[in-house]
Amino acid sequence: MKAPCNLITGEVRTKIRSMILASELKPGQRLIEDELIQLLGVGRTPVREALLILQGEGFIARNRGWEVQGVDHLQVRAIFESRVAIEAATARLAARKITPHACDTLAALIEQMEPGDHLPRLALNRLNTEFHNLIAKAADNVVLAHFNERAQFYYWALRIPVMFSDEQLTATNAQHRELLAALRAHDEERAERIARGHVETTMGIVEPALPR
Secondary structure: OOOOHHHHHHHHHHHHHHHHHOOOOOOOOEEOHHHHHHHHOOOHHHHHHHHHHHHHHOOEEEOOOEEEOOOOHHHHHHHHHHHHHHHHHHHHHHHHHOOHHHHHHHHHHHHHOOHHHOOOHHHHHHHHHHHHHHHHHHHOOHHHHHHHHHHHHHHHOOOOOOOOOHHHHHHHHHHHHHHHHHHHOOOHHHHHHHHHHHHHHHHHHHHHHOOO
């Protein structure tokens, strides 16, 4: 029995969106229908329908063909200000609702993000995205999760030309540990404060490195 076309379209849209958020598909990169069909193992119709949905959501654009949407560097402060507000609110809700199992999963991700493992940047990005997505899932708020997803997209679309030092990576992962401790303790105010500081720390590293 064949799966309904709308179900397949939804799965294709989710896979392409995940690749964009993980920076596997980069801002400005062309999206060729035939390549997506081969990569995802689906027909042309669900790919086209998924691309139209992603266009409506602002993830991709049409410019003599499909391409991943880019973001103007002049918007960087607005993007970070949005992330501060969204991730702080997300952490506060997650602290109220998170389960021990989710906390254990976060702990495992933190261990994998330690800079001593010399992870490639793309792998580190994936782990970091998974970490923050799990917190968003624990918050259990569909609207806030949508805003969080959009903020992540805008951030990665900046194509930030800066490599974090081992010291900076250690410091940001230490903030991950502090955030996890607050989540385990169901301390909403502390979780919100740490999440806010975490994004502000990243902004302090990234913003000076962006082209003027």
